[in-house]
Amino acid sequence: RIDGARLWQSLMDLARIGGTPKGGVCRIALTDLDRQGRDLFVQWAREAGCSIRIDAIGNIFARRAGADDSLAPVMTGSHIDTQPTGGKFDGNYGVMAGLEVVRTLNAAGVRTRAPIEVAVWTNEEGSRFVPVMMGSGVFAGAFTLEHALAQRDAQGVSVAEALAAIGYAGQAGAAPAVGAYFEAHIEQGPVLENHERVIGVVQAALGQRWYDVTVQGMEAHAGPTPMELRQDALLAASALVAEVNRIALDRLPHARGTVGSLEVHPNSRNVIPGRVKLSVDLRAPDDAQLLDMDAALRAACARIAAERGLVIDVEQVVYFPPQPFTPHLVEAVRANAADLGYSCMDVVSGAGHDAVYVARVAPAAMVFVPCADGISHNEIEDADPAHLEAGCNVLLRAMLASAGV
Amino acid sequence: RIDGARLWQSLMDLARIGGTPKGGVCRIALTDLDRQGRDLFVQWAREAGCSIRIDAIGNIFARRAGADDSLAPVMTGSHIDTQPTGGKFDGNYGVMAGLEVVRTLNAAGVRTRAPIEVAVWTNEEGSRFVPVMMGSGVFAGAFTLEHALAQRDAQGVSVAEALAAIGYAGQAGAAPAVGAYFEAHIEQGPVLENHERVIGVVQAALGQRWYDVTVQGMEAHAGPTPMELRQDALLAASALVAEVNRIALDRLPHARGTVGSLEVHPNSRNVIPGRVKLSVDLRAPDDAQLLDMDAALRAACARIAAERGLVIDVEQVVYFPPQPFTPHLVEAVRANAADLGYSCMDVVSGAGHDAVYVARVAPAAMVFVPCADGISHNEIEDADPAHLEAGCNVLLRAMLASAGV
Ligand SMILES: NC(=O)NCCC(=O)O
Ligand SMILES: NC(=O)NCCC(=O)O
Numbered sequence: 083r084i085d086g087a088r089l090w091q092s093l094m095d096l097a098r099i100g101g102t103p104k105g106g107v108c109r110i111a112l113t114d115l116d117r118q119g120r121d122l123f124v125q126w127a128r129e130a131g132c133s134i135r136i137d138a139i140g141n142i143f144a145r146r147a148g149a150d151d152s153l154a155p156v157m158t159g160s161h162i163d164t165q166p167t168g169g170k171f172d173g174n175y176g177v178m179a180g181l182e183v184v185r186t187l188n189a190a191g192v193r194t195r196a197p198i199e200v201a202v203w204t205n206e207e208g209s210r211f212v213p214v215m216m217g218s219g220v221f222a223g224a225f226t227l228e229h230a231l232a233q234r235d236a237q238g239v240s241v242a243e244a245l246a247a248i249g250y251a252g253q254a255g256a257a258p259a260v261g262a263y264f265e266a267h268i269e270q271g272p273v274l275e276n277h278e279r280v281i282g283v284v285q286a287a288l289g290q291r292w293y294d295v296t297v298q299g300m301e302a303h304a305g306p307t308p309m310e311l312r313q314d315a316l317l318a319a320s321a322l323v324a325e326v327n328r329i330a331l332d333r334l335p336h337a338r339g340t341v342g343s344l345e346v347h348p349n350s351r352n353v354i355p356g357r358v359k360l361s362v363d364l365r366a367p368d369d370a371q372l373l374d375m376d377a378a379l380r381a382a383c384a385r386i387a388a389e390r391g392l393v394i395d396v397e398q399v400v401y402f403p404p405q406p407f408t409p410h411l412v413e414a415v416r417a418n419a420a421d422l423g424y425s426c427m428d429v430v431s432g433a434g435h436d437a438v439y440v441a442r443v444a445p446a447a448m449v450f451v452p453c454a455d456g457i458s459h460n461e462i463e464d465a466d467p468a469h470l471e472a473g474c475n476v477l478l479r480a481m482l483a484s485a486g487v
Numbered sequence: 488r489i490d491g492a493r494l495w496q497s498l499m500d501l502a503r504i505g506g507t508p509k510g511g512v513c514r515i516a517l518t519d520l521d522r523q524g525r526d527l528f529v530q531w532a533r534e535a536g537c538s539i540r541i542d543a544i545g546n547i548f549a550r551r552a553g554a555d556d557s558l559a560p561v562m563t564g565s566h567i568d569t570q571p572t573g574g575k576f577d578g579n580y581g582v583m584a585g586l587e588v589v590r591t592l593n594a595a596g597v598r599t600r601a602p603i604e605v606a607v608w609t610n611e612e613g614s615r616f617v618p619v620m621m622g623s624g625v626f627a628g629a630f631t632l633e634h635a636l637a638q639r640d641a642q643g644v645s646v647a648e649a650l651a652a653i654g655y656a657g658q659a660g661a662a663p664a665v666g667a668y669f670e671a672h673i674e675q676g677p678v679l680e681n682h683e684r685v686i687g688v689v690q691a692a693l694g695q696r697w698y699d700v701t702v703q704g705m706e707a708h709a710g711p712t713p714m715e716l717r718q719d720a721l722l723a724a725s726a727l728v729a730e731v732n733r734i735a736l737d738r739l740p741h742a743r744g745t746v747g748s749l750e751v752h753p754n755s756r757n758v759i760p761g762r763v764k765l766s767v768d769l770r771a772p773d774d775a776q777l778l779d780m781d782a783a784l785r786a787a788c789a790r791i792a793a794e795r796g797l798v799i800d801v802e803q804v805v806y807f808p809p810q811p812f813t814p815h816l817v818e819a820v821r822a823n824a825a826d827l828g829y830s831c832m833d834v835v836s837g838a839g840h841d842a843v844y845v846a847r848v849a850p851a852a853m854v855f856v857p858c859a860d861g862i863s864h865n866e867i868e869d870a871d872p873a874h875l876e877a878g879c880n881v882l883l884r885a886m887l888a889s890a891g892v
Contacts, residue, residue: 271711273713273716288710290710292756303675303837303838303864304747304770305676305693306837307676307677307861308677308739309739309744311681314732316728317732319725320724321729324725324726327714327719331714334713338714341722342757342760344751344754345751345754346749346750349750351747351768352745352747355746355747363756365710458708460706
């Protein structure tokens with residue numbers, strides 16, 4: 083069993099780097115605070131007997147040798163970059179849980195057959211540099227290293243320059259094989275808490291399609307323009323917001339439909355809106371359902387445009403296919419949670435995670451633990467130490483089962 | 488009959504002051520361009536034999552003496568300040584039409600019994616200083632002179648300072664009695680054009696109630712948060728946008744309901760909106776109907792809040808009572824339009840105008856003419872010279888009937 087107090091202490095120590103007055107963390111990818119966080123991890127990993135490897139996109143791999151070092155490593159990890167107003171647990175928990183597994187194996191004097199690795203993936207959040215999940219995306223070949231290194235932040239600094247500046251531009255080369263990958267993460271949603279379960283056995287990550295939608299109506303004076311002669315872009319956009327919700331409600335339990343961003347032009351009290359731009363985020367557990375939702379969205383746009391005599395333009399801007407996790411690893415998570423006496427339930431990951439990319443090139447699974455009120459990407463993000471300990475114990479057992487003793 | 492070509496030429500000459508490359512006019516209230524426009528009007532009015540009086544809020548009154556100067560004047564006018572991206576006709580037409588009436592009377596050697604006055608009201612648009620319709624509002628006692636003079640623009644300049652700077656801070660004193668007030672104005676809407684009528688006989692101005700509405704939901708991650716556990720502020724706001732439209736559609740032909748402005752927080756693609764602020768603009772021809780719409784709005788907010796488990800706050804920020812125009816003056820407009828052989832129809836003014844305030848203290852009526860595609864508050868605002876001429880002829884006849892010859 084892992085040492086819950088030591089795990090909690092590591093999380094609290096790491097959270098001081100970039101800690102905010104409100105109790106959150108602001109440790110943006112590839113800043114000097116990110117360097118300090120990385121340096122602390124590397125120091126701790128070295129103290130725990132690990133060797134360190136950095137790849138060309140700045141991913142850190144801390145390796146605990148196995149009995150047979152020719153075997154592909156059993157890997158765990160996550161990220162330590164945060165949102166600008168992020169919390170102490172998102173990402174950080176997965177990395178500290180990995181370190182705690184290594185420390186526990188050391189304390190117990192356990193030698194695994196396959197090596198154990200703890201990964202710190204670069205720029206998962208995407209707050210400073212897009213695309214999100216950059217380090218694991220390059221690792222999995224979702225996009226090229228060159229593409230990632232060339233991205234620039236709002237100040238014009240490239241990923242390549244930022245990596246060099248903090249001393250984490252490592253060696254290029256093909257990504258090594260991974261025997262199995264496990265990632266522990268806070269749920270970032272309310273399902274486990276609502277069901278009063280401690281462990282979420284993550285079956286899959288939802289597929290995602292993101293869109294930019296523009297509704298083009300006719301700007302006119304709100305006073306002299308009779309209701310029946312209007313082409314009100316906001317009225318049409320509002321109908322679309324309701325449809326996006328309906329499209330997901332018709333496909334419960336796992337489908338999601340969200341309009342998170344909406345901008346009105348000219349946005350003046352007594353002017354009928356002439357143009358509205360909005361985002362649509364559709365998610366579903368399988369590609370057929372996601373395509374069906376795509377078709378429903380396009381049909382809704384066409385119908386609303388025809389009914390109201392205006393133009394609606396739909397452009398898809400992001401696509402993540404649904405990503406099932408590897409059945410025997412998912413089963414290992416479930417069986418070990420049950421063995422340890424933790425209440426658990428099957429869940430899906432509604433959000434993207436590094437594990438979603440790694441699952442493209444290696445067997446992978448995730449372990450979710452509850453977070454307070456389901457809140458994440460927020461300085462008030464919180465989690466119960468007992469839940470974090472439980473998730474880490476499940477991680478330890480599942481990794482041991484994969485690595486062999 | 489008035490001289491349509493001379494009227495058009497005056498409008499085009501005035502439009503050069505603050506003229507924009509796109510053919511519009513930017514002549515913001517109490518700027519140096521406003522001063523140049525005022526100076527040109529004063530020069531033209533003096534050349535036409537008028538005496539000039541400036542009041543303490545900067546309203547200009549150009550007076551053509553009558554046979555009996557003890558009679559209250561028959562007044563016309565409008566404003567020459569514009570929106571930042573305004574057109575050549577909004578306001579300017581009413582002032583130039585008044586000047587054209589004076590010139591026509593001069594050319595025909597007509598002496599009226601009552602004096603004729605042409606008013607240029609200060610800051611109708613309210614783009615730089617609120618409240619809108621400031622000069623006519625002070626004249627009508629809708630708010631005090633002191634209140635108006637103390638208002639400041641975004642740079643901190645007060646109305647009093649701006650008036651002094653352009654040399655149009657005139658004499659304080661009680662507003663003199665007005666025998667009758669007529670205002671010619673472009674319709675700023677599409678009704679006359681749609682009905683192919685040249686003259687709009689304005690019965691009344693709609694009452695207005697403006698609101699600030701805040702929908703408070705719960706910000707959460709769009710991926711991990713199931714549909715049934717959301718408090719989506721934008722989804723609730725969208726239902727309200729549809730309701731505002733419905734409230735007006737249920738009360739045709741004259742009721743209006745518009746959400747012109749809507750802002751989403753945090754307005755991020757993959758975050759369920761936690762808070763939405765929106766404006767509501769309700770208009771109706773009588774106060775009972777407007778109050779009924781107010782009740783319907785508040786009921787809709789309460790119902791949506793209850794159904795969706797979130798909080799909706801409604802605050803009224805502006806109220807203009809419905810303003811009927813004076814029946815015998817309205818009849819004079821209609822009779823003279825018919826006499827002159829112009830097609831005409833009864834309309835309501837959906838927008839506020841200086842005449843709406845003046846009608847609180849004097850008999851008043853308005854003459855509307857079509858504007859191209861109903862577009863106003865836009866640099867492409869346009870009007871047919873023949874329609875402008877027609878409206879001015881109706882104005883001339885109606886003023887003669889009131890002033891006596
Ligand atoms: N975990 C996370 O916030 N991923 C970002 C992409 C998403 O919205 O799923
Ligand atoms: N004419 C005009 O635009 N007035 C402003 C107030 C309103 O929206 O009616």
